[in-house]
Amino acid sequence: MGDLFVLAISCIFINNILLAQFLGCCPFLGTSKKMETAVGMAxxxxxxxVMAGTLTWMVDTYLLKALDVEYLRTVSFILVIASLVQFVEMFLKKSIPGLYAGLGIFLPLxxxxxxxxxxxxxxxxxxxTFVQAVVSATAYAIGFxxxxxxxxxxxxxxxxxxVPKPLQDTSIGLVTAGIIALTFMSFKGMV
Amino acid sequence: MAQSLAKEFTKGLWAEIPPFRLVLGLCPVLAVTKSVENGIGMGVATTFVLVFSNLLISLLRNVIPSKVRIACFIVIIATFVTIVELMMQAYTYELFLKLGIFIPLIVVNCIVLGRAEAFASKNSPVMSIADGLGIGMGFTLSLASLGAVREFLGNGTITVWGGVPIFEMGGNFLPFKFMIEAPGAFVGLGLMLCLMNLIGKK
Amino acid sequence: MREMISMVVVLTVLTAVSGGLLAVVKSGTEVQIENQVLKFQKAPAIQDIFPEATNDPLAERFTIKTDDIELQIFPGKLSDGSKAIAFETKGGAYGGPIGLMVGINLDTDEIVDVRVTTHAETPGIGSRAKEDLSFVSQFSGLKMDTNFALKNGGGVIDAMSGATITSKGVSVAAAQAKEIYQKLKPEIVKQMK
Incomplete structure (x- = not known):
């Protein structure tokens, strides 16, 4: 249990998916101009x-590794994610229209x-392991x-x-992100 | 014909140079530009995927049903990305280790899918190759220049290929270590974007 | 309906072609990739562990297969004539699995030396396990029946300050090597001849 807690903390703060690993920067800059869209995207x-992390772990362990075709990982993961997103979108539209109205436009992205x-x-x-994968997916998502x-x-x-004209918009956004990343760097060495 | 071909090629080098003018595919830009060498490696890998996926998608543009076109594009792109991954693992192993997870992530680089959707699915194969090559080279150029700035300020060296620096600052130079860490990537790119805006305005 | 069929057909054909193509590329590069892994990750570690080997541990490598493990063994002849082996095990740390190459003297059951092969730890903190030899050299000369856990876990290994998780990863890898060694030693000795 303690190990899982350490894993969660390091995924949220130390190895923060956006500020330390640079994953997901496009929506980071694209949807952060307004608070509402940021919350929706988050x-x-x-x-x-969380769903994709769980599902791809299962695909990898029970399908790719079992059949010894790990080189198909990239292809199968992206297909799993793309169809998952499509499916979630359809499901929400039919069953929980309220949530769909909130998340709707962000899902295809x-x-x-x-x-x-x-x-x-x-x-x-x-x-x-399976439990670790679920914990890390959840923690990374929270960090994002x-x-x-x-x-x-x-x-x-x-x-x-x-803001000076040439610095406006994306440019000042990136510099701001850099300063936030600097504060997140202070979490290094915490674990 | 030749004129428009040249136009498609050169637009990627300035008018639509990613990621400055076309703010897409930022993740690899920020992550791998710790040195010029990494930047070039990533740029070349992306260019390879761009050119071949553009070519294939353009060839198949009349066969692919429009409803499942995104899925088809993704399969084609993912195939070429895996080929690049295996090739780099086999022939440039050190670079492969440095770029790590960002090679398979070319699949979700918005530039590649963006060019497939916006250009290759509507234009002839030859034009699509020119477009892919132009955008890819522009991307490589951006990565290399950002890499140069960060490596120079953060480490005092410039390394183009093979791990041996071609340029090194003297002993009195104290590098800004934070430039090769995460924050330096954001700040460096932000200031370069500002510079581009400044030049572009005139 | 026709549209539906063409959608399914195109997607299926595309995926099949992609799978086939990748299988071809994979089998074409397999040997080369294995060589690269040997050259860049394992060879330097082995060089450090057996600096004065009178044979070529890389060229004489062999594999042992049991029900659940497949292990690549690098045999080394030490300068005093005794036989030793090296193999790689893995221990978890927070930045990913740590690979540890463990060299063991077959005659005395003592560790010759250990080296970290792969790691993705925070630069400057965990990566010290690879660069700072005073940590890994604690293992040299220890008997294979020692408890390789960290001192606060009842063992004999001092953790690196500020990098407890990494130190733990290395000690887990060493403990795993001990288990494998005790299980496979008879088989290894048989194949060494």
Whole structure:
């Protein structure tokens, strides 16, 4: 249990998926201009990432490793993620329209969110057990959400400031992200 | 014909150079640019995937049913990415270790899928190759230049290939270590973007 | 309906072609990849463990297969004439599995030396396990029946300060090597002749 806690903490803070591993930067910059979209994206990622992490771990262990065709990993993972996203979208539309209205437009974007694919690959590379894989997927997703929401709230303030013209928009966004990453670096060595 | 071909090729080098003008595929840009060498390696791998997936998708553009086109594109792209991965593992193993997880992640690089959807699925094979090559080389150029800035400031060296630096600062130079860590990537890219905006405005 | 069929057919054909193509590339590069792994990850570690070997441990490598393990063994002849072997085991740490090459003297059942082969730990903290030899050299000369756990776990190994998890990963890998060695020694000795 203690080991799992350490794993969760290191996935959320020390190896934060966005600020230390650079996965999922496109939606990070794209959806962080407003708090609402940031929260929507963060929730959609948590939702899909936990499911994708679990599912791809099973595919890898019971299908790819069992049949000795690990070189098909990239192809099969992306297909699993793409169909999962499609399926989740259909399911939410029919069963929970309220949630669909909130997450709707963010779901298709998640297929090409490298955070999802990245975490699935990390789980396999690190040779996690099933429980560890589920914990790490959940923790990484929380870390993603945390970083995104933090970033969006700072960005809303920056929008009110007078930023020199060439630095506006994405440029100042990146510099801000750098400073947040600097604060996250102080978590290193904590475990 | 030749003129438009050249146009498609050169637009990737300045007018639509990723990731500055086309803010896509930022993850590998930030992650692998600790040195020029890594940047070039990643850029070449991405270019390879771009050119071949563009070519194949363009050839098959009339066969692929539009409803499942994204799935088809992804399968094609993932195939070439795996080929690159195996090739790098076999012939440039050190680079393979350094780039690690970012090689399979070319699959979800928005640039590749973006070019497939926006260009290759509507244009002839020859044009698609030119487009892939142009965008790919622009991407390599960006990665290499960001890599150069970060490696120079963060480590005091510039290494183009094979792990031997071609340029090294003297002993009095104290490197800004944070430039090769995560925050340096964000700040470096942000300032380069600012520079591009400044030049572009004139 | 026709559209449906064409969708399914195109996707199936595409996936099948992709799988086939990858299988061809995979089998074409398999030997080369194995050589690269040997050259860049295992060879340097073996060089460090058997610096004065009178034979070529890499060329004489062989594999032992039992029901659940498949193990690549590198035999080394030490300068004093005794026989030794080296093999790689893995222990978990927070940045991923740590590979540990363990060299064992077959005549005395003592560890010759150990080296970290792969790691993805935080640069500067965990990666010290690879660069800072004072940590791994604690293992040299220990008998194979020693408890390789860290001191706070009842063993004899001092953890690196600030990198407890990495130290634990290395000690887990060493403990695993001990288990494998005790189980497979008769088989290894038989194949060494």
């Amino acid at each position: 929730m959609a990622v948590v939702f899909v990432l 998640i297929t090409t969110n490298c955070a999802v694919m990245g975490v699935c690959l990390i789980n396999i590379n690190e040779e996690y 959400g945390l970083a995104l929401v933090l970033f969006a709230s700072i960005r809303e303030r920056v929008n009110l400031a007078r």
